[in-house]
Amino acid sequence: MSEKRIVVLISGSGSNLQAIIDSIAAGSIAGRIAAVISNRADAYGLTRASNAGIDTQVMDHKQYPDRAAFDNALQETIDGYQPDLVVLAGFMRILTPDFVRHYAGRLFNIHPSLLPLHKGLHTHQRALEAGDPEHGCTVHFVTEELDGGPLVVQAPIPVLPGDDAESLQQRVHILEHKIYPLAVAWFCAGRLELTATGVLFDGTPLPANGFRYTDE
Structure with missing residues (x-):
């Protein structure tokens, strides 16, 4: 199977981008990042990409008259790289339905x-305020519903008595850097498919909450 082409969209530090770069370098992902695109010129993720020899682009959304115009231009730029997969890694933009x-x-x-x-x-503060016994992170396919697409994999952590929003965020970040490369690896290996009835993994329907990842 030929390696998949990936385009990653970022707005900030790019720590999830780095996790994917590292997994590709380790041979865990049968793909390569064709480009990293940011809507912010000061995003540190651009430096991470450059250090890895990856093509970078900056597209400042403020230079476009509206959301649709920006998304149209972004789509044209992405399609120039002929990606098999587009990865949102801290891309702080709500995307238009046509783009999605x-x-x-x-x-x-x-x-x-x-x-x-x-x-x-x-999310971390809201989990605490809700009294949730556990918190975590989720990789999902993107649909027109904000944060509402079909789930691929979730990684839970217990909410501890002394947790605050910052401690939860730090612990969740560690898991993000594990499950995002894992989901990308599954996709690039041809193991994941989004169908009209949900996500298939190796041809078998995933449960509605996706895989439940643990370190055990």
Whole structure:
């Protein structure tokens, strides 16, 4: 099987991008990152990409008249790299339905909660305020519903008595860097497929909450 071409979209530090870069370098992912695109010129993830010899692009959304115009230009740039998979790695933009539909079945996101709990922002604080016994992160296919696409894999952690939002965030980040490369590896190996009825893994339907990842 030929290696898959990946385009990664970022807005910030790119720690999940680095985890994917490292997994490719280790031979765990049968793919290569064709480009990293950021809507912020100061995103440190661009430096991570350059250090790995990956092509980078900056597309400042403020230079476009509206969301649709930016997404159209972004789509054109992405398609120039002919990606098999587009990975949102801390890309802080709400994407238009047309953009999402264009990449249906080949667009990933990672979210810092156990979806469908706590869609949107401030997930760690909201988990604490809700008294959740566990928290974590989720890799999912992106659909038009914000943080609502079919789930691929979740990694839970217990919420400890002394936890605050910062400690939860730090512990969740560690798991993000494990399950995002894992999901990308599965996709690049041809093991994942999004169908009209849900996600298939090796041809078998995944449960609605996806895989439950543990370090054990």
